[in-house]
Amino acid sequence: SDIRGKAENKRRLRAEVGLDEEDGPLVGVVSRLSSHKGLDLVLDCVTEIVGAGAQLVVLGSGDADLQQGFLGAARRWPGRVAVHVGLDGGLAHRIGAGSALVLVPARSEPCGLTRMIAQRYGTLPVVRQTGGLADSVSDVVSAEKGTGFVFHDPDPPHLMRAIHRALRTYREPTTWDAIQQRIMGLELGWE
Numbered sequence: 001s002d003i004r005g006k007a008e009n010k011r012r013l014r015a016e017v018g019l020d021e022e023d024g025p026l027v028g029v030v031s032r033l034s035s036h037k038g039l040d041l042v043l044d045c046v047t048e049i050v051g052a053g054a055q056l057v058v059l060g061s062g063d064a065d066l067q068q069g070f071l072g073a074a075r076r077w078p079g080r081v082a083v084h085v086g087l088d089g090g091l092a093h094r095i096g097a098g099s100a101l102v103l104v105p106a107r108s109e110p111c112g113l114t115r116m117i118a119q120r121y122g123t124l125p126v127v128r129q130t131g132g133l134a135d136s137v138s139d140v141v142s143a144e145k146g147t148g149f150v151f152h153d154p155d156p157p158h159l160m161r162a163i164h165r166a167l168r169t170y171r172e173p174t175t176w177d178a179i180q181q182r183i184m185g186l187e188l189g190w191e
Contacts, residue, residue, distance in 0.1 A: 001184065003122050003177070003180055003181060003184065005097075006097075006098075006121075006122055006180075009094070009097040009098040009121070010026055010098040010099070010100075011098075012094070012098065013026070013057065013094050013095065013097070013098030013099070014026065014055070014098070016091075016094065017057050017082035017084065018078075018079070018082050019055050019057065019079055019080065019081075019082050020055070020079035020080065022055070024053045024054055024055060025053070025054045025055070025099075025100035025101065025167060025170050026054070026055050026056075026057065026098060026099045026100055026101075027049060027054045027055065027056050027057070027099060027100065027101045027102075027103060027163070028056075028057050028058075028059075028095040028096065028098070028099030028101065028102045028103070028118070028123070029042060029056070029057070029058040029059065029060065029095075029102070029103050030059045030060060030092045030095050030096070030102065030114050031059075031060045031104070031114065032060055032061070032062045033058075033060045033061060033062030033063055033066040033067055033070065033085075034062045034063050034066065035063070035066075035107070036106070036107055036108070037062075037105075037106050037107075037109075038103075038104075038105030038106045038107055038128060038154060038159075039060070039062070039063075039066050039070075039105075040066060041105045041154065041155065041156050041159045042058075042103055042105060042159070043066060043069045043070060043073070044156040045156050045159055045160050045163070046070075046073045046077075046081060048160050048163075049160075049163060050077050050080050050081065052163070052164065052167055053167070054100075054101075054163075054167060055080050055081065055082075056073075056080070056081045056082070057081075057082045057083075057084075057095055057099065058070050058081075058082070058083045058084070059083075059084045059086075059088060059091055059092055059095055060085070060086075060087075061085050061086050061087065067085050070083040070085075071083050071085070092114075092117070093117065093121075096114075096117045096118040096120070096121045096123055097121040097123070099118070099123050100123065100124065100166075100170055101123065101124055101125070101126055101149075101163070101166050101170075102114060102115060102118040102123050102124075102125050102126070103125075103126050103159075103163075104125055104126065104127045104128070104133060105126070105127070105128045105151075105154065105159050106127075106128055106130060106131075106133065107128070107130065107154050108130050108131050109127075109128075109130055109131040109132055109133050110131050110132050111131075111132040112125075112127065112131075112132045112133045112136055112137070115127060115133065115136070115137060115148065116136075116188045119147065119148075119183040119184065119186055119188070120184060120186075120188065121184070122180035122181070122183065122184045124140070124147075124148050124149065124166060124169075124179060124180070124183065125137055125147075125148035125149070126148065126149045126151070126159070126162050126163055126166055127148055127149070127150055127151075128150075128151055128152070128154055128159075129150050129151065129152050133150075134150075137150055138150070140165075140166075140169060140179060142175075143174070143175040143178035143179060144178070144182075146179070147179075147182075147183050147186065148183075149162045149163070149165055149166040149169075150162065
């Protein structure tokens, strides 16, 4: 309910996962590492994400090729990309709490729990318009309208267009803060 802790959450998360301390946005991924979840798209975009001035933290396990690909990205960009293979509920929440964006590029998704957790912490989701994500995330078009950044086609160029839109919005502090406050107040419970 209070966005004032966001900067400290980010600082602590960076320290925990071994990312450099800097001013840029932190992009989080908490997912099963599979192409079904769209993580192949994220892996294809790592160079461009880092090139756009963001850092990336990935938590998950799954396909061996994707795990190795993300671990290779962390070796290629130490201090800019951090990868933790495995499951860790506490770290998943800390990624939600400390990141500016969370990527959920699934090819299909019945629910979207990751984006719900992130939104409670004021972290904006970047989602593919599919299933429960299409039902629950509306594209940001202004400070007053939208709950995340939505893309349609499951390919790296469409994902990166959404990430670039999100990063441009991040660099507009008044708009970003208003969106954060609004999504933190979303009713996401059974009621």
